[in-house]
Amino acid sequence: MAPHHSVFKDEAKLDINYVPRRLPHREKEHRLLMEFFNFLLRFPERMAQRVIITGEVGTGKTALAQRFGSDITSEANKRGVNVRYVHVNCREYRGKFFFILQHALAVFRPNFPRRGYSSEELLSTLVQVLDEENVYVILTLDEFDAFIDQEGSEAVYKLTRLHEMRAGQPPRLSFLFILRTLKSTERLDASTKSTLQRNVISLERYPKSQLVDILNDRVAMAFEPSTVPDDVVDLVAELAVSESGNARFAIELLWRAGKYADAEDAGEVEPECVRKAVSSITPTLRKNELASLGLHEKLFLLGAARFFKGNQRAYASLSEIEGAYAVVCEEHGEQPHSHTQLWKYVQLLSALGILKAEVAEAGTRGRSTRVSLPSVPAYELEKELSAALEKR
Amino acid sequence: MEIEEVFSSKPRMKILRLIARLGALNISDIARRINLNYSTTKQHLELLESEGVLQQRVYGRIRMYRFNDRSPKAIAVQNLIETWEQHNKQ
Numbered sequence: 001m002a003p004h005h006s007v008f009k010d011e012a013k014l015d016i017n018y019v020p021r022r023l024p025h026r027e028k029e030h031r032l033l034m035e036f037f038n039f040l041l042r043f044p045e046r047m048a049q050r051v052i053i054t055g056e057v058g059t060g061k062t063a064l065a066q067r068f069g070s071d072i073t074s075e076a077n078k079r080g081v082n083v084r085y086v087h088v089n090c091r092e093y094r095g096k097f098f099f100i101l102q103h104a105l106a107v108f109r110p111n112f113p114r115r116g117y118s119s120e121e122l123l124s125t126l127v128q129v130l131d132e133e134n135v136y137v138i139l140t141l142d143e144f145d146a147f148i149d150q151e152g153s154e155a156v157y158k159l160t161r162l163h164e165m166r167a168g169q170p171p172r173l174s175f176l177f178i179l180r181t182l183k184s185t186e187r188l189d190a191s192t193k194s195t196l197q198r199n200v201i202s203l204e205r206y207p208k209s210q211l212v213d214i215l216n217d218r219v220a221m222a223f224e225p226s227t228v229p230d231d232v233v234d235l236v237a238e239l240a241v242s243e244s245g246n247a248r249f250a251i252e253l254l255w256r257a258g259k260y261a262d263a264e265d266a267g268e269v270e271p272e273c274v275r276k277a278v279s280s281i282t283p284t285l286r287k288n289e290l291a292s293l294g295l296h297e298k299l300f301l302l303g304a305a306r307f308f309k310g311n312q313r314a315y316a317s318l319s320e321i322e323g324a325y326a327v328v329c330e331e332h333g334e335q336p337h338s339h340t341q342l343w344k345y346v347q348l349l350s351a352l353g354i355l356k357a358e359v360a361e362a363g364t365r366g367r368s369t370r371v372s373l374p375s376v377p378a379y380e381l382e383k384e385l386s387a388a389l390e391k392r
Numbered sequence: 393m394e395i396e397e398v399f400s401s402k403p404r405m406k407i408l409r410l411i412a413r414l415g416a417l418n419i420s421d422i423a424r425r426i427n428l429n430y431s432t433t434k435q436h437l438e439l440l441e442s443e444g445v446l447q448q449r450v451y452g453r454i455r456m457y458r459f460n461d462r463s464p465k466a467i468a469v470q471n472l473i474e475t476w477e478q479h480n481k482q
Contacts, residue, residue, distance in 0.1 A: 109456070111417050117452055125451040132449070 006224070007261045007269055013222035014255040016248065019066045024217055025210040026060050026067075029053075029201050033068045033176075036199055037138065040072070040174060044081050044136045048163055048171035050196060052144075052185075053178045055203030058246025061178045062087075064203070065140045068176075072138065082135045091143040095150030101126055104139055123158065130172035140176040145184040153189045160195045205245030211237035214247050215254060223258065227268045231314040232257070235274050238356070239374050253277050271314035271373075278375040289352055290384055296329075296337050300345045302385040303328045304355060304371065309378035318346065318357075318369040332389065346371060354381075398443055403428055404436050408445070412473045416449065416458035445469055 012018060023030060036051050055061045069085030076083035086104050093099035101122045105112055108129050117125070130137060141147055148156065163171040179185070182200065185193055206214065215236055219228045236257065240250035254269075256277035261269045293301065303325030307316055322342055329336040337345075346369065349355040353375070360370045373381070399405060406426045411417060417425075423433035437457050440446040447460040459466040 109416055111414050111421060112451075112456070113418050113421065113454055117454060121452040125454070128451055 005265075005267055007227040007258050007267070008222060009224050010222055011255060011258065014218060014251055014258075016252070019063050019070070020217065020221070021067075022217065023060060023063055023067055024213045025206065026064050026203070029064055029203060030068055030071075032201055033064070034072065034075075037068075037072055037174065040083060040136060040138070041076055041079055041081055044083070045170035049138075049174040049199070050160060051176050051199040051201065052182070052197060053176060053201045053203065054181055056180060056205055056244055056246075058240075058244070058248040058250075059203040059205055060247060061203055062142055065142065065176050065178060069138060069140065076136075082133070083138065084135050085138050085140070087140045087142060089142045090145075090147040090150075095146035095148075097147070097151045097155045098122060100141065100147065104137070105129065108133060108135070119155070120158070123162070127162070127166070127172050131169070136170075136172055136174070138174045138176060140178065142178040144177040144179045148184050148187060152187070153192050156188055156196065157192045160192065206240075206247055207245065208237050208241045211240050211245065211247060211250050215250055218251055218254065222255075223269070227261070228254075228258075229268065229312075232269050232271055232274060235271055235314040235372065235374065238372070239274070239278055242374070249281075253281070256280060270312045271308065272312075272378055274314070275308075275373060275375060275377040279377055279380070289354070290388055296334070296341070297345050297348065298385055298389055299328045299332060299334060300325045300337075300342060301349060301354065302382060302389065304349075304373060305378045305381040305385060308373045309382055315370050315372045318342070318371055321371055343369070393439075393443055398440070398445075401436065403432070404440060407433070407436055407440065408469060409473055409477075411446065411458060412470055416456040418454055418456050422457065 013020070033051065037049050039047060040049065053061050053065060066085075066087060069087060073083050073085050084107065086107050088100050088103050090100060093103065098119045101119060102112075102114065105122065105126045108126075112125070159173075159175065162173060177196065182197070185196060188196065212233055215233045219233060233254075236250050236253050239253060240246050243249045253274065257269050257273040260273035260276045261267070264273070266273065290298070290301075300321070303323075304316070304321045306328070307321055307324040318339075322336075322339065325342065326336045346355060346357045350357045354373070356372045356374045358370045358372075359367050403426060407422055410422060410425055419430060419434050419437060422437070423430045426433070428436075437446060437448075441448060441457070441460075443465065444460055444463040445466050446457050447463075449456050449458065459470055
């Protein structure tokens with residue numbers, strides 16, 4: 001049944017293939033790319049360009065390339081230059097030169113026969129077709145590592161030196177190579193490597209503050225107003241930081257959390273929705289880890305689980321959890337342990353990845369500990385702990 | 393060749409409609425799509441080429457047929473097919 005009031009305004013804006021008009025914290029790299037390819041807008045017949053983009057998973061490599069592709073194409077059209085952007089994921093084609101070229105050719109000749117020629121013939125056909133159409137192509141080879149693994153130096157050499165064999169004719173193909181690190185290019189021979197590595201743009205991992213900006217942009221596009229509280233955005237960003245600053249993970253998590261909110265007809269995305277979403281992506285609650293906890297560690301964790309289940313906050317202070325723990329102790333006829341002891345439990349539970357503790361500045365009164373339950377749904381944790389405590 | 397001779401053949405009309413719809417195609421592909429053997433298809437294509445309606449482009453070992461962009465006859469034929477098909481859709 002459809003929810004009465006979906007939290008989503010347009011969930012397509014959270015789709016993995018959606019490329020927003022603005023890429024927060026990648027403006028500098030976008031400008032640099034436009035600069036590298038600037039000559040293509042002014043003197044396309046003179047030279048071709050080769051640029052490498054590197055960065056870990058979820059650092060915005062593909063989004064940056066696609067945003068750039070779309071922007072440079074429209075800029076070229078304004079100036080009457082026929083530029084096309086073609087994006088190929090090499091891994092989808094098992095890194096095979098032949099299939100990658102076939103994909104590029106199909107953009108211009110969709111009914112070109114699929115068999116009966118070699119990669120070399122296909123490459124020269126592609127260039128011939130581009131000549132016929134008088135078009136300049138920026139070919140992005142995403143996950144280029146797969147191409148290097150499969151084809152090695154020779155194919156890369158053929159691609160990068162293509163224009164030297166066509167002296168006097170306009171260079172039709174420019175390249176954007178996307179890789180996680182430059183390490184995979186070490187397998188290439190020295191001359192291929194040197195041709196390739198002239199222009200490298202490295203994308204750093206997003207720190208939490210940048211992930212928050214990215215998420216806020218998407219929240220504004222994809223969600224109804226006031227359905228995603230700031231601390232939920234903060235929690236999602238926090239989780240993405242522990243996934244190496246992976247923005248794709250963050251956006252997917254936000255979408256899933258929205259789905260859980262809709263499924264429960266909650267009207268807004270609560271921290272618990274995020275926890276459910278994260279545990280649906282990775283199984284985070286390992287029962288044997290819970291079983292190995294001591295009695296008061298379990299009681300403390302149960303207090304935390306109840307605290308987060310009982311209200312819609314993503315974070316709590318240590319003293320708030322301490323209060324909830326005291327109630328649990330009373331329920332089980334136990335004397336609560338001291339604050340110092342509880343601090344040790346927090347450390348242990350953080351090390352196990354169940355809780356997360358950060359020391360936050362608390363104005364003039366020194367420091368305080370901020371505790372969150374990042375990835376285990378509170379209700380699930382409460383259920384497991386209650387069952388474990390029953391058994392004793 | 394007179395116009396009625398060029399257009400009186402059902403396979404030739406099928407070829408023209410096919411290329412109008414899909415763009416450049418090679419002989420085997422055309423033969424398969426209109427359900428005709430290779431050599432007959434090739435003869436029809438050669439005739440349409442000699443009339444200046446189609447042109448062939450050679451890419452290594454592959455030959456592709458398409459409308460001859462510079463021929464007024466080709467433009468007229470494409471317009472005719474397009475108008476006809478649009479009218480039939482309505």
